[in-house]
Amino acid sequence: MSFEQSLTRLEEIVRDLERNDIDLEKALRLFEEGIVHLRSAGAALKTVDARVQQLVEAADGSFSVVDLGG
Numbered sequence: 001m002s003f004e005q006s007l008t009r010l011e012e013i014v015r016d017l018e019r020n021d022i023d024l025e026k027a028l029r030l031f032e033e034g035i036v037h038l039r040s041a042g043a044a045l046k047t048v049d050a051r052v053q054q055l056v057e058a059a060d061g062s063f064s065v066v067d068l069g070g
Helices: 002-019 026-054
Strands: none
Touching: 002 026
């Protein structure tokens, strides 16, 4: 599942969990599913962050490692 799909599903889960008429078992299942999507999205962000830090092209065409403060 892509980062965007995980994020979309997380938003759906939050909306469902915010409803007042959800039963406890369904809320627990949704929470567990949300944790899976949260970890997946977090891993994708870490991967992208590492790639961004690897190489950043300077104006003169040279490349350097840049820590963007994460």
